[in-house]
Amino acid sequence: MFCTAAIFTLRSVKSVQGVFVSSNIANVKGVTEMVRKISLILLCGALFILQGCNDDSDPDVTPPTITLSPAATTYNLTVGDVVPNITATAVDDVDGDISSDIVVTGDTVDNQSEGTYTVTYNVQDAAGNNAQAVSVTFIYVLPPDTDAPIISISPSNLTYDLEIGADIPTISITAFDERDGDLSDHIEVSGDTVNNQAVGTYAVRYNVSDSAGNEAQEVVIQFHVDYPKAPEDAFELFVNGEAVTNDVLSVTESELVAFSIQVAGSTSLSSVRLVSPENFPINFASIPEGWNTWRGSNIDLLALDAKSSLDVIAFSNDVLYAQLPHVNETVTQTLRLEFLTAQSAGVYEVLYVHDFQIEVSDAGVLPESGFLRSDFSFVETGAVLAYDLNSPYATATPTYDEFFGVSLMPDGTAQSFVKTVDGSYSDSISTTALDGTAIDNLVIEKGFTLDASKGEVIIPQLQTSDELGVDSSVQSALVKPVPANACNYFNGFIITPDGIVDENGTLISPMEGLCHIASRESASNLYVLDQEAMEIKTIQIKSDATIEVIDFFTLSNLPTNDYEVVVFNESGLVVKEQGNANAFTAFLLSEDPENGPLFDRHIVLSETEISDILVTRNAFGTQLLVANPQNTFVTLYHSLESDTPVKEKIAFDTPIEWMNLSSSPADWQTLNFVVFGGRNANGIYLKHDFLINSYD
The missing domain is CATH 2.60.40.10 (Immunoglobulins)
Structure with a gap:
């Protein structure tokens, strides 16, 4: 109503003015002043009327708005993290920016302590309108507990040396954790129970962990209980x-x-x-x-x-x-x-x-054997044609072993030799049948040498000599005729691949495999390798040349196949794996095969060639010697009873082809010795072994 009246009034004034002006044009100056005054009055009235219109509008009821930057209202923080810097602003539609009027209430944030802190922001405009409060929550948690507790001991010794029977020291054990505090009651004790009456090393272990599962560094205290130390002058x-x-x-x-x-x-x-x-x-x-x-x-x-x-x-x-x-x-x-x-x-x-x-x-290479490293005797005999051991002719009391035989000299003649503990002796042999014998055609074994190409067997005997103190007519070597197909000569029996024959070749006792006979001293049984039948037979040959088979061993029972036999003697059997030039396996005859198994162990050998093996048993245990005619050393394996036999070598000046052992167990003072030789050597090597008490 007031507005309508005001507009009407203004219009009326305007109309009046217009009219007034057009009717009294002559009195212009007076009218103008009047118009000015009336205009001022009208203007003031209009303003008053307009103000009255506003007072009649809606009152200010809109609250201001609070805005946060950043806008997050929850912060998950770790103790020690800096409190986030938050900017709060407030705007009112009437009052405008009223940020300075914001009131902050709530908690004081402590970033060094675990907890939840809430800060609230609020503001009010001039009309008394309250903004919607904005709360920000700061959640401070402790960092992950990775610090382990610490175990302390007093005294601080970790090792105690105690004489047997001495008191066990008293030790204080405590544990502390930064979070959980004293954990001494939670210490776990494990390990050994210390026995101060028994020699030994006892380890006692102390462990503890905190509530977060962090384990302390284990503390181990060792107690060495031992006997008293020997006095220096004892x-x-x-x-x-x-x-x-x-x-x-x-x-x-x-x-x-x-x-x-x-x-x-x-x-x-x-x-x-x-x-x-x-x-x-x-x-x-x-x-x-x-x-x-x-x-x-x-x-x-x-x-x-x-x-x-x-x-x-x-x-x-x-x-x-x-x-x-x-x-x-x-x-x-x-x-x-x-x-x-x-x-x-x-x-x-x-x-x-x-x-x-x-x-x-460490010697750096295959070491020389300590078992047979020194004390070798070398007897310059020439190339050995035939040899034997343990002569029945004694040269001393008690009986000492002798090694004797026949050798081929560089001029083509034969010469006998004898080796005893007192020295050596050699003499020419008058038997002309030996002159010019070609050593490459010989089969040299203990007790005989076979020259099938000449149809002869040479049986060495101790040469008669006043120097040896023996008054006998025994010849240095006995030479017997044999058939051309003779392959062995054993205890006076001539053997061919078909069996035992006489000097004329007539078959007396047929049996295949007698070319390979192994015998043991003081044992009645013989062991025969029959490669055709793939068997090792245990036999006895009677004085009338009849043969009794006692037992047999089938070679298919060996833990190997596709092989060829390269050595068979009183020490064992050596086979070579087909298709593998350096793979050999030695099966060792047991110490007492008559009352036990034929073979008691086997060992894999890596050699280019094997011509002989020899097993000895002494106070050290069982040893295996392996001869390779390509080498100037013999390979020795000892500690065969263990899972890891030791490999060594025995070095010589010339290649070694065969080995043998002299032993006389009837007299403990007999000087046993090992003999090493080769058909191309200029003599023999002897090694006294005072440790040997039996042999294979």
């Missing part, structure tokens, strides 16, 4: 007859080392034992007092023993020989001497101990 250790001046012995792999001890007179002991670590397989042999004298030792010694089968040896002048193992690099190991006192029969108590180190160096 004994003296000798190695190879030399006194040891320090506790580190430097030796070479496979070396044969002689240990011995001299004890102080005031020491009350019954024996001493030498112990080596389980991972350092030294092969030991203990030798009686008599051998020490023969070896030139005059030291008052204690027996040393590390073989469980030998147990403890009482006081005597014994020496312990150790065959050292092979190594691929220099290895240092600790050996121990245990000094024992007898408590009762078979029961011993360790009085004290002494540890020393042995440093074994």
Whole structure:
């Protein structure tokens, strides 16, 4: 109504004015002033009327708006993270920007403490309208717990050396975690129970974990319970007859080392034992007092023993020989001497101990054998035509073994030779049938040499000689005619591929396979290889040449196939794998095949050629010697009882084709020796082996 009135009034004024102006044009000046005044009055009235119109509109009820930058209202943070910088603005449709009027309430955010913090933003415009409050939540959590607790011990020692019977030390164990605090009650103890009455190393383990599953670093405390250390003046250790001046012995792999001890007179002991670590397989042999004298030792010694089968040896002048193992690099190991006192029969108590180190160096190549490395005797005989061992003609008392035979000299004549412990002797042989014998045509075996091309068998015998103290008419070599197809000569029997024949070739006892006979000393059974039947027969040949078959072994039972036989003798059987030039397998005859299995073990050999094998058994165990006529050494395998036999070599100046062993077990003082020879050698090699007590 007010607006309509105002407009009408204005229009009326305008009309009046228009009219007024047109009617009184003469009085222009006066009218103009009047019009000006009236216009001012009308203008003020119009403004008043317009203001009145506004006052009649809707009141200001629109609240302002709050905006956040960034717009997020929830923040997930890790303790230590910086509080996000948030900008809050407020705008009102009437009042405009009212950001400065924003009121912030709520929590004070602590970014160093775990928790949930809420901050609220609010504002009001001039008309009293409140904006919708905006809340921002800051959630602070601890970082993942990756810190493990710590175990502390007091005293801080991790190793304790205790003499047997000593008190076990008291140790304080605590554990602390940054989050969980004291965890000492949660420590778990595992490992060994320490027994201070028994020698050994005991490991006690301490572990703990926190609520997050973090495991502390394990603490392991070791208790070494041991015997007392031996006084320095209680004994003296000798190695190879030399006194040891320090506790580190430097030796070479496979070396044969002689240990011995001299004890102080005031020491009350019954024996001493030498112990080596389980991972350092030294092969030991203990030798009686008599051998020490023969070896030139005059030291008052204690027996040393590390073989469980030998147990403890009482006081005597014994020496312990150790065959050292092979190594691929220099290895240092600790050996121990245990000094024992007898408590009762078979029961011993360790009085004290002494540890020393042995440093074994790698030879870099296949090492020479310590078992048969030295003390070789060389007898210059010329090329050996025939040989035998253990002559019935004694040259000394007690009986010492002799090696004798016939050799071919460079001028084509034959000569006899004899080797005894006292020296050697040789003499010309007058038997003209031997002159000019071609050695390449010979089959040389212990006890005979067969020359089938000439139809002769040469049987060596001990040459009559005053120098040897034997008054006999025995010839140096007996030569007998044999048929051209003769392949063997055994105990006076001429053998062909068909069986036993007489000198004229007439068959007496037929049997195939007699060309390959293996025999054992003091054993009545013979072993015959019949390759056609693929069998090894156990037989006996009676004095009338009749043959009795006792048992047989089928070669198909061997764990190999597609092979050819290359060696068969009293030590065993060697076969070569077909299609593999260097693959051989040796099957060893057992120590007592008459009462046990024929073969007791086998070993794979890598050789280019094998002409002979020899098995010996002594205090060290079982050894296998392999002759390859292409080599100037014999390969030795020892420790055959173990899973990892040791391989060594015995070096010579000339190739070795055959080997044999002399042994007389009836007399323990007999000097056993191994004989090495070859048809192209200028003599024979002999090695005394005072350790041998039996052989194959």
